[in-house]
Amino acid sequence: MKTKTILAALGGLIVSLQFATAGDITGKITVSGKPPAELEIKAVASDVNCGKLHSEPVHTRFYVVNDKNELADVFVTLKGISGKSTGASAPPLIIDQKGCEYVPYIGAAQTGQKIVVKNSDPFLHNVHPTPVNKAGGNKEANMAQMAGGADLNFTFPAPENFLRFKCDVHPWMFSYINIVDHPWFAVTGKDGSFTIKNVPPGKYTIVAMHRKAAPAPAGVEKEIEVTAEGAKVDFVLEAK
Amino acid sequence: MAQTKDTSHHPWLHRFAVLTALFTLALLGVGGLVTSHGVGMAVPDWPNTYGYNMFLFPISKWVGGIFYEHTHRLVASFVGLLTAMLAVWLWVVETKGRTRKIGALVILGVLLLMGGLMGVREHKVFLGLAGVAAAGMCFSIYQFQRDGYELRWLGVLALATVILQGVLGGMRVVLYKDELGIFHATLAQLFFALICGVALLTSSWWRRNVPLSPSQTKSRSKAAAFVSRNLRSLLLATTAVILLQLVLGATMRHQHAGLAIPDFPLAYGKLWPAMDAESVMRYNQQRQEITAAHPITAFQIGLQMTHRLVAVVILIGVGWCAQRLRRELGGKHPLTRLGWFWLATILVQAALGAFTLWTNKAADVATAHVLVGALSLVTGALACIIAFRQSAPLRAAPASAAFDLTRPESGARPVAAQK
Numbered sequence: 170m171k172t173k174t175i176l177a178a179l180g181g182l183i184v185s186l187q188f189a190t191a192g193d194i195t196g197k198i199t200v201s202g203k204p205p206a207e208l209e210i211k212a213v214a215s216d217v218n219c220g221k222l223h224s225e226p227v228h229t230r231f232y233v234v235n236d237k238n239e240l241a242d243v244f245v246t247l248k249g250i251s252g253k254s255t256g257a258s259a260p261p262l263i264i265d266q267k268g269c270e271y272v273p274y275i276g277a278a279q280t281g282q283k284i285v286v287k288n289s290d291p292f293l294h295n296v297h298p299t300p301v302n303k304a305g306g307n308k309e310a311n312m313a314q315m316a317g318g319a320d321l322n323f324t325f326p327a328p329e330n331f332l333r334f335k336c337d338v339h340p341w342m343f344s345y346i347n348i349v350d351h352p353w354f355a356v357t358g359k360d361g362s363f364t365i366k367n368v369p370p371g372k373y374t375i376v377a378m379h380r381k382a383a384p385a386p387a388g389v390e391k392e393i394e395v396t397a398e399g400a401k402v403d404f405v406l407e408a409k
Numbered sequence: 410m411a412q413t414k415d416t417s418h419h420p421w422l423h424r425f426a427v428l429t430a431l432f433t434l435a436l437l438g439v440g441g442l443v444t445s446h447g448v449g450m451a452v453p454d455w456p457n458t459y460g461y462n463m464f465l466f467p468i469s470k471w472v473g474g475i476f477y478e479h480t481h482r483l484v485a486s487f488v489g490l491l492t493a494m495l496a497v498w499l500w501v502v503e504t505k506g507r508t509r510k511i512g513a514l515v516i517l518g519v520l521l522l523m524g525g526l527m528g529v530r531e532h533k534v535f536l537g538l539a540g541v542a543a544a545g546m547c548f549s550i551y552q553f554q555r556d557g558y559e560l561r562w563l564g565v566l567a568l569a570t571v572i573l574q575g576v577l578g579g580m581r582v583v584l585y586k587d588e589l590g591i592f593h594a595t596l597a598q599l600f601f602a603l604i605c606g607v608a609l610l611t612s613s614w615w616r617r618n619v620p621l622s623p624s625q626t627k628s629r630s631k632a633a634a635f636v637s638r639n640l641r642s643l644l645l646a647t648t649a650v651i652l653l654q655l656v657l658g659a660t661m662r663h664q665h666a667g668l669a670i671p672d673f674p675l676a677y678g679k680l681w682p683a684m685d686a687e688s689v690m691r692y693n694q695q696r697q698e699i700t701a702a703h704p705i706t707a708f709q710i711g712l713q714m715t716h717r718l719v720a721v722v723i724l725i726g727v728g729w730c731a732q733r734l735r736r737e738l739g740g741k742h743p744l745t746r747l748g749w750f751w752l753a754t755i756l757v758q759a760a761l762g763a764f765t766l767w768t769n770k771a772a773d774v775a776t777a778h779v780l781v782g783a784l785s786l787v788t789g790a791l792a793c794i795i796a797f798r799q800s801a802p803l804r805a806a807p808a809s810a811a812f813d814l815t816r817p818e819s820g821a822r823p824v825a826a827q828k
Contacts (some may be wrong), residue, residue: 338473
């Protein structure tokens with residue numbers, strides 16, 4: 170008993186020391202070239218329910234980019250790390266269905282981390298994750314979610330990039346969730362920036378992936394060294 | 410062998426078979442809309458619909474993709490009912506006494522069993538049912554050719570097929586298997602051809618124009634003319650290629666890869682597109698898919714190119730068939746006219762294929778492509794039935810043959826050929 174207590178204390182000390190010396194990786198992602206114009210999803214306006222929720226046309230979200238060419242919805246992660254998931258104790262990733270769109274369009278979670286799907290719309294959707302890595306244990310499911318219905322919970326045990334969630338009732342609704350086996354990842358915001366927090370010092374390969382911007386879906390890789398002060402790295406992806 | 414009730418024509422039975430064929434075509438259309446809209450999984454459960462008995466699902470909830478999928482299920486149930494009625498009718502017409510009663514009761518029992526299974530959720534029960542239906546299909550084909558080609562076995566075959574088809578559709582939903590969707594789509598086409606075949610074989614046209622037995626050949630019309638072995642082989646081969654083409658099309662549709670190549674007549678601006686990994690990566694970057702949002706693969710690009718090439722083969726094959734029919738049978742022969750109609754459906758089908766791409770796979774255009782594809786298969790199948798039957802050696806019809814689909818007797822020759 171005494172030994173266990175000492176080991177636990179030592180473990181806690183090591184983790185604390187790690188966080189004490191860990192740094193944040195920050196950066197910004199821009200896109201070169203001219204992204205194609207987004208398409209209007211005409212089915213939204215013509216749908217008897219969804220059409221009532223929008224006064225403006227709804228468009229695809231392939232390239233969410235501002236006038237400075239800063240690119241949102243880029244998944245940034247450390248490469249080659251496995252078995253470090255803290256997903257079981259991490260707060261859940263929330264996906265909402267709002268105005269017949271999944272929000273967020275691009276997200277990320279750890280293996281074993283709870284993914285909670287909400288329905289804020291006043292009518293039903295069906296929530297249909299379609300994983301590719303079924304050999305790793307990620308399971309496809311298709312569940313109805315009524316208006317005001319209980320949240321749906323999902324977890325995926327294996328890493329997978331851009332795991333697709335869809336709604337077949339409204340077949341233009343998609344969300345892509347990246348599942349990783351460690352806690353060091355981020356998705357860029359509207360200004361193209363990202364922060365990966367509490368990365369232990371060391372040398373890493375960092376990769377930035379976008380569904381469409383080249384090189385997709387493999388992304389751009391860079392070698393970085395993280396110190397107690399952190400690290401800064403920017404990426405340029407290409408619209409073709 | 411069962412005993413016959415009578416050998417007279419049954420015009421209402423024929424009309425009922427035509428009605429069943431029309432509803433089957435409508436079912437193919439609704440099924441096509443389900444896949445074209447990408448909403449095959451809009452109702453997550455089966456055989457229930459969102460927990461309701463499917464016949465009691467409130468109309469107010471028929472929204473979005475649910476409308477197409479649920480309508481598909483209801484029309485499919487109705488076609489199943491029509492098929493069971495057709496099977497009973499054929500059985501009653503061709504049998505009498507105990508055989509008639511037992512057969513009719515068995516078919517009605519199967520129908521009641523299907524209704525009773527609506528509340529069952531065990532997949533194993535339905536997989537078992539699929540196995541029984543497949544065995545029933547094999548048995549009825551065996552009995553059909555053994556019992557002198559009596560139509561009641563085609564009725565049983567149709568019933569077994571529609572049951573298997575329903576289970577395949579349901580299993581595709583609950584097992585998340587796109588592959589089952591490909592089988593489901595192909596079997597739908599074959600089922601439609603089968604029902605159209607029954608409609609042909611029960612028609613007064615068939616009785617008037619197809620040589621039935623030596624005693625009837627004097628009164629048959631000029632339509633009964635000999636079709637050469639080569640032409641029959643050509644008709645059969647072309648129809649088989651159309652079936653292959655429909656399988657390719659079903660594979661593309663159920664992988665949602667109909668737009669794996671978005672341009673036509675070129676493919677990514679070339680006669681043959683580059684299919685290396687880097688090129689496929691570039692294609693995916695440039696795709697702006699609104700519904701079928703899945704990366705395409707080199708296999709899917711190859712599949713569409715194969716679909717295009719097979720279309721050319723079919724166009725040549727059907728054109729050749731039409732020309733050969735005209736040369737052998739004359740321009741006014743019904744088979745020749747059917748051949749020209751067949752060629753017209755292929756030309757319309759080719760145009761619809763092109764428009765499917767040019768309209769970015771608009772659901773109504775893509776579904777029309779499916780329907781005309783079904784019509785082209787059926788036209789080929791009916792042409793084969795007529796050509797092979799008209800050219801087959803004859804023997805006297807057995808007493809049991811209500812529809813006089815006599816089994817060919819080896820060594821005999823058709824009267825037309827003897828002339």
